[in-house]
Amino acid sequence: MKGPRALLLAAVVAVVALAPAVLGNFGVSLLNDIGIAALVVLGLVLLTGVGGATSFGQAAFVGIAAYATAWLTTTQHYSPWVGLLFALLLTVVAALAIGLLTLRLGGHFLPLSTIAWGLSIAMLFGNVEALGSHTGISKIPPVSIAGISLEDPRAMYYLIWVVVGLGVVFAYNVLESRPGRAIRSLRGGGILLASVGADAFRVRLTLFIVAAFLAGVAGWLYAHTNRFVSPSPFDVRASIEYLLMAVAGGLGQLSGAVVGAAVVLVMKNSLQDVLPLVTQRGGELEAVGFALLFILLLHYARGGLMGFVTRWTRGRFAPAKASAPPAGAPLPRRPLPARGTRLLAVRNAVKRFGGLVAVNDVSFEVAAGEIVGLIGPNGAGKSTMFNLLTGTAPMTSGSVEFLGENVSGLQQRVIANRGMARTFQHVKLRPHMTLLDNVALGAHGRTHAGLLAAGLRLDRREEAQILAEAWHQLERIGLADRANELAGSLPLGTQRILEIARALAADPVLLVLDEPAAGLRRKEKQELGELLRKLRAEGVTILIVEHDMDFVMKLVDRLVVMNFGSKLTEGAPAAVRANPDVQAAYLGGAVAAPVPPSGEPRKVAGAAA
Numbered sequence: 208m209k210g211p212r213a214l215l216l217a218a219v220v221a222v223v224a225l226a227p228a229v230l231g232n233f234g235v236s237l238l239n240d241i242g243i244a245a246l247v248v249l250g251l252v253l254l255t256g257v258g259g260a261t262s263f264g265q266a267a268f269v270g271i272a273a274y275a276t277a278w279l280t281t282t283q284h285y286s287p288w289v290g291l292l293f294a295l296l297l298t299v300v301a302a303l304a305i306g307l308l309t310l311r312l313g314g315h316f317l318p319l320s321t322i323a324w325g326l327s328i329a330m331l332f333g334n335v336e337a338l339g340s341h342t343g344i345s346k347i348p349p350v351s352i353a354g355i356s357l358e359d360p361r362a363m364y365y366l367i368w369v370v371v372g373l374g375v376v377f378a379y380n381v382l383e384s385r386p387g388r389a390i391r392s393l394r395g396g397g398i399l400l401a402s403v404g405a406d407a408f409r410v411r412l413t414l415f416i417v418a419a420f421l422a423g424v425a426g427w428l429y430a431h432t433n434r435f436v437s438p439s440p441f442d443v444r445a446s447i448e449y450l451l452m453a454v455a456g457g458l459g460q461l462s463g464a465v466v467g468a469a470v471v472l473v474m475k476n477s478l479q480d481v482l483p484l485v486t487q488r489g490g491e492l493e494a495v496g497f498a499l500l501f502i503l504l505l506h507y508a509r510g511g512l513m514g515f516v517t518r519w520t521r522g523r524f525a526p527a528k529a530s531a532p533p534a535g536a537p538l539p540r541r542p543l544p545a546r547g548t549r550l551l552a553v554r555n556a557v558k559r560f561g562g563l564v565a566v567n568d569v570s571f572e573v574a575a576g577e578i579v580g581l582i583g584p585n586g587a588g589k590s591t592m593f594n595l596l597t598g599t600a601p602m603t604s605g606s607v608e609f610l611g612e613n614v615s616g617l618q619q620r621v622i623a624n625r626g627m628a629r630t631f632q633h634v635k636l637r638p639h640m641t642l643l644d645n646v647a648l649g650a651h652g653r654t655h656a657g658l659l660a661a662g663l664r665l666d667r668r669e670e671a672q673i674l675a676e677a678w679h680q681l682e683r684i685g686l687a688d689r690a691n692e693l694a695g696s697l698p699l700g701t702q703r704i705l706e707i708a709r710a711l712a713a714d715p716v717l718l719v720l721d722e723p724a725a726g727l728r729r730k731e732k733q734e735l736g737e738l739l740r741k742l743r744a745e746g747v748t749i750l751i752v753e754h755d756m757d758f759v760m761k762l763v764d765r766l767v768v769m770n771f772g773s774k775l776t777e778g779a780p781a782a783v784r785a786n787p788d789v790q791a792a793y794l795g796g797a798v799a800a801p802v803p804p805s806g807e808p809r810k811v812a813g814a815a816a
């Protein structure tokens with residue numbers, strides 16, 4: 208970290224360290240509350256802001272940990288440190304169970320389910336006698352370190368803020384790493400992640416557990432700071448308040464967690480002071496005030512306060528100029544099969560969507576080291592065929608053999624990890640990630656660093672290897688000098704080329720490209736053709752769908768032609784070009800509107816619509 212950011216960080220650390228010296232007891236207690244809330248919000252920034260999963264139940268995890276340590280230290284008389292282990296274990300187990308049950312839910316159902324379990328856990332606290340029912344648990348012992356009691360809120364202050372600092376550093380390290388790139392790609396959908404060999408559900412579950420863990424740490428700190436727990440601070444209303452903090456600070460920024468917690472809690476305290484002076488209905492008006500703040504934020508500042516700061520700094524400081532990352536040992540490469548051996552065999556592939564037969568009994572083979580083009584008019588079934596052979600969509604019947612093994616029915620990410628990398632007709636890049644990060648994501652399946660190693664920066668050797676690989680692939684496509692720019696700033700055609708670099712970072716045996724030349728200018732197409740020929744010379748096999756006939760005819764060794772879901776013919780480009788059926792169906796010569804080939808009905812008689 209250099210320049211203004213390092214200075215700013217040093218200033219923040221200095222302010223946090225010196226604050227208790229100048230603040231009174233009330234100020235220190237408020238900062239303690241802010242620190243504890245910031246930990247919960249940090250989890251929400253990761254889970255909701257970065258990962259895209261909204262949770263209305265985070266306060267329940269705070270409660271589980273707070274009650275766990277309260278119960279163990281008061282009724283069982285264990286030390287708060289044992290309470291910490293117990294609290295975190297219980298929180299993680301609860302998050303694992305809830306996550307396994309709910310995280311597969313899509314759309315609005317996931318947030319709804321978080322309300323459901325948030326409510327039930329909070330209700331549980333108020334109804335279990337051993338947990339003090341609605342009165343809660345009091346006389347919780349203070350934490351002590353090396354015999355020094357942290358009973359004084361000023362002493363607890365340092366523990367809380369050191370933990371907040373560690374949490375922010377851990378989260379920052381995670382996001383700047385292999386698992387972090389997968390987390391940041393969650394919003395791109397499961398298919399994108401599976402195409403680089405990652406399991407989106409596992410990534411989301413891990414993230415959910417991390418967010419719950421942070422809430423658990425906050426719960427433990429809460430219990431031993433306030434020395435008293437009762438159900439209300441852990442109900443859904445509290446969860447909504449944490450969400451409000453995340454939105455106010457900026458859901459996309461780690462620093463937004465601290466800023467958001469500070470803004471909301473300072474505002475809450477101010478309202479609590481001021482409103483009773485104005486009206487007797489202060490409590491109700493406080494809720495109205497927060498509702499208004501929420502609505503205003505959603506209308507005018509979805510990026511929160513830190514969103515404004517980021518926009519302001521982006522306008523003033525250009526992104527750091529891209530320079531090659533320090534080269535480590537290159538990532539291990541997979542062996543390529545001998546040129547000419549059978550690499551891929553599609554046999555009698557059928558895909559039905561209700562009554563529509565998108566792929567109808569198609570068989571073809573691809574040998575190692577060749578470039579095969581899959582062509583056909585719009586709607587012929589080419590992209591569907593790609594989805595079938597990459598495992599992106601399940602086949603109705605038929606089989607796919609890849610590298611001598613039957614891969615039909617295997618998950619997309621498993622096939623990807625065996626060496627089949629793909630690009631998409633509708634580009635799947637993460638626009639808010641840099642070019643370098645987008646390409647580095649491609650190497651996910653070749654590397655292993657987990658979340659803990661990344662958070663503790665034990666992954667630096669592998670991370671350097673991944674970045675060097677990504678840089679190399681960017682150089683290959685001529686975009687290395689723009690490595691630090693955001694992928695969303697590229698024109699669509701160039702984004703397609705960036706997808707190829709991402710696929711190459713997976714070190715593929717077979718590269719499956721869906722319309723890579725669409726949107727490229729003439730010169731860019733020439734460069735793409737050169738790159739693909741170079742890859743073929745290196746032994747990479749390529750299967751390509753492309754509408755630009757001139758481009759594809761010059762590039763490929765063989766063509767497979769599809770029409771109305773069926774295979775029309777296959778052969779060398781010249782023979783295919785001369786084929787009258789192909790001319791009629793595809794090349795537009797004789798026939799204006801394509802007609803289904805005889806005997807190949809587009810609809811299956813009697814099939815369900």
Ligand SMILES: Nc1ncnc2c1ncn2[C@@H]1O[C@H](COP(=O)(O)OP(=O)(O)OP(=O)(O)O)[C@@H](O)[C@H]1O
Nearest residue numbers: 560563565583584585586587588589590591592632
């Ligand atoms: N998920 C789906 N549900 C229903 N129908 C689908 C689905 N995906 C594709 N189809 C249909 O299957 C047929 C083949 O589509 P596909 O996208 O594979 O064709 P294509 O040859 O790739 O076309 P293009 O060149 O226009 O991309 C089309 O009629 C399409 O509408």
